[in-house]
Amino acid sequence: MNQGMLQKAIPYYEQVQQTIKERIFSGIYEPGDRLYEVQIAREFAISRSPVREAIRALINEGLLIMDDKSQISVYEPSLKDVYEIYECRVSLESTAVALVAQKADENQILQLEKTLSESATAIKNGEKEEMACLNAKFHELIIDFSDNMRLKKLVNELKSLTNYYRFLNLEGEDRPNVIYRGHFEIYQAIKERNPEKASQKLKEHTHDDLENLVNLLNHKRER
Amino acid sequence: MNQGMLQKAIPYYEQVQQTIKERIFSGIYEPGDRLYEVQIAREFAISRSPVREAIRALINEGLLIMDDKSQISVYEPSLKDVYEIYECRVSLESTAVALVAQKADENQILQLEKTLSESATAIKNGEKEEMACLNAKFHELIIDFSDNMRLKKLVNELKSLTNYYRFLNLEGEDRPNVIYRGHFEIYQAIKERNPEKASQKLKEHTHDDLENLVNLLNHKRER
DNA sequence: TTTATGTCGCCTGTCGACAGTCTACATGTT
DNA sequence: AACATGTAGACTGTCGACAGGCGACATAAA
Numbered sequence: 001m002n003q004g005m006l007q008k009a010i011p012y013y014e015q016v017q018q019t020i021k022e023r024i025f026s027g028i029y030e031p032g033d034r035l036y037e038v039q040i041a042r043e044f045a046i047s048r049s050p051v052r053e054a055i056r057a058l059i060n061e062g063l064l065i066m067d068d069k070s071q072i073s074v075y076e077p078s079l080k081d082v083y084e085i086y087e088c089r090v091s092l093e094s095t096a097v098a099l100v101a102q103k104a105d106e107n108q109i110l111q112l113e114k115t116l117s118e119s120a121t122a123i124k125n126g127e128k129e130e131m132a133c134l135n136a137k138f139h140e141l142i143i144d145f146s147d148n149m150r151l152k153k154l155v156n157e158l159k160s161l162t163n164y165y166r167f168l169n170l171e172g173e174d175r176p177n178v179i180y181r182g183h184f185e186i187y188q189a190i191k192e193r194n195p196e197k198a199s200q201k202l203k204e205h206t207h208d209d210l211e212n213l214v215n216l217l218n219h220k221r222e223r
Numbered sequence: 224m225n226q227g228m229l230q231k232a233i234p235y236y237e238q239v240q241q242t243i244k245e246r247i248f249s250g251i252y253e254p255g256d257r258l259y260e261v262q263i264a265r266e267f268a269i270s271r272s273p274v275r276e277a278i279r280a281l282i283n284e285g286l287l288i289m290d291d292k293s294q295i296s297v298y299e300p301s302l303k304d305v306y307e308i309y310e311c312r313v314s315l316e317s318t319a320v321a322l323v324a325q326k327a328d329e330n331q332i333l334q335l336e337k338t339l340s341e342s343a344t345a346i347k348n349g350e351k352e353e354m355a356c357l358n359a360k361f362h363e364l365i366i367d368f369s370d371n372m373r374l375k376k377l378v379n380e381l382k383s384l385t386n387y388y389r390f391l392n393l394e395g396e397d398r399p400n401v402i403y404r405g406h407f408e409i410y411q412a413i414k415e416r417n418p419e420k421a422s423q424k425l426k427e428h429t430h431d432d433l434e435n436l437v438n439l440l441n442h443k444r445e446r
Numbered sequence: 447t448t449t450a451t452g453t454c455g456c457c458t459g460t461c462g463a464c465a466g467t468c469t470a471c472a473t474g475t476t
Numbered sequence: 477a478a479c480a481t482g483t484a485g486a487c488t489g490t491c492g493a494c495a496g497g498c499g500a501c502a503t504a505a506a
Contacts, residue, residue, distance in 0.1 A: 008291065011458095011459060011460090012459080012460075013459080013460095036486085036487070036488095037487075037488070038486080038487070038488090046460075046461085047460055047461045047462070048460095048461085048462090048488090049272075049459075049460055049461070050459075050460065050461095052276075052488085052489095053275075053276070053279060053459095056276060056279060056280065057279065057283060060280060060283040060284070061283070068231065069467090069468075069488095070467095070487080070488055070489085071487085071488095081373070084371045084372060084373040084374065085373060087318060087322075087371055087374065088315065088318075088371070088373055088374050088377060090318070091314050091315050091317075091318035091374075092311065092314050092315070094314075095310060095311075095313070095314035099310070148307045148310055148311070149307060150304070150307040150308060150311055150381075151307065151310065151311050151314075154311060154377060158373075234488095234489060234490090235489080235490075236489080236490095259456090259457070259458095260457075260458070261456080261457070261458090269490075269491085270490055270491045270492070271458090271490095271491085271492090272489075272490055272491070273489075273490065273491095275458085275459095276489095292458095292497090292498075293457080293458055293459085293497095294457090294458095
């Protein structure tokens with residue numbers, strides 16, 4: 001590997017950014033937790049500059065927020081935020097799927113099919129981890145095939161903001177099958193080269209997800 | 224004003240970020256121009272830290288880009304980029320206008336109407352500056368009325384990326400009237416409370432804009 | 447003239463330091 | 477006890493300094 005080329009050293013600020021992001025996703029840092037430049041700098045035994053830079057980048061991504069007193073904490077989406085984020089995601093993803101229905105090649109459609117059938121297997125075997133992974137892959141493939149880098153970046157950023165709730169997606173009434181059917185309908189519409197239908201099905205499917213999530217959140221709050 | 228409250232001093236990094244952004248929009252910095260931390264720091268007689276922070280923020284917004292050698296330059300969208308950006312914008316704005324058609328109140332619809340009629344006057348009087356301003360306001364009102372902060376932020380960022388070409392929007396065959404008609408149709412659909420139609424009309428309208436822009440860019444390139 | 451090597455200056459990544467602000471706690475006052 | 481004042485510590489915003497990488501130019505070698 002590397003073809004004789006040397007890699008540029010990964011600067012601290014990038015490594016720190018990545019690490020903090022992983023900690024947020026993995027739950028080491030939870031929504032609302034405060035973060036301190038000095039503390040993180042001490043932990044990694046580096047100066048504040050690269051840490052500060054990493055934090056600023058994550059603020060711009062929306063994963064961290066800064067209040068009016070410059071205090072940094074992990075983003076905790078309000079219910080309104082969740083709705084807003086989903087609205088944006090549905091908008092962009094439905095556009096993506098319409099594009100895919102127009103211009104996907106046979107190979108790409110096969111990849112979608114393969115992911116779907118693997119999903120079916122995972123459901124049969126009750127493999128939760130695998131199911132979540134394959135569902136995510138289905139969405140990712142669609143975004144990839146839309147061949148719009150900017151759209152991909154936007155969707156990924158939006159997704160990362162509700163990442164904290166991703167476990168909940170498979171919780172709820174018969175979710176695995178509901179999700180599978182949703183994806184299958186989308187796949188069919190793509191195969192039929194019907195952009196409007198694909199778009200519509202994706203909207204319905206994502207709307208299911210949102211409704212399920214909000215239900216679970218309300219339940220949680222009541223308890 | 225200020226209700227006896229003091230404003231927090233605006234930190235350098237924010238002022239610099241704003242200033243650089245304005246310089247990009249106003250053409251003082253042109254696409255492709257290289258920027259240097261030290262040079263800007265010297266100019267404002269401050270240290271590199273806040274300048275660096277401002278630059279990083281603008282990189283995250285997409286207005287500046289950093290190559291593999293950490294060289295900073297003003298973003299210069301390729302044709303492919305322009306298409307990608309427009310696809311994202313159409314997606315989000317059409318979602319916004321659908322939302323507006325559903326939930327705008329009478330007052331908001333009146334504001335749209337007022338902007339439109341002012342547009343008509345500006346066209347009659349041939350006031351180019353005013354026309355551009357009112358057209359922008361029409362779009363902005365729609366985004367505002369959609370009541371989705373995140374969507375608003377995303378659209379604004381996308382717009383800023385093609386800001387360099389904004390002058391061109393009024394150039395071309397009978398553009399002022401074409402634009403006005405497009406906006407009017409969108410307004411009608413909103414007033415009819417017809418989200419699908421509003422969404423569709425906005426897509427057509429923005430597609431006109433894109434086509435016009437691409438035509439002009441190709442013309443320019445040929446010359 | 448062309449190619450290789452050395453040197454210089456510019457620019458970014460990182461560091462440690464200082465100043466100003468805010469919080470929390472402590473001390474003093476009524 | 478309630479309130480005002482003082483003080484210490486913790487953080488952020490900013491600064492100036494250094495080192496390492498890269499390109500440009502110059503000089504030496506072929």
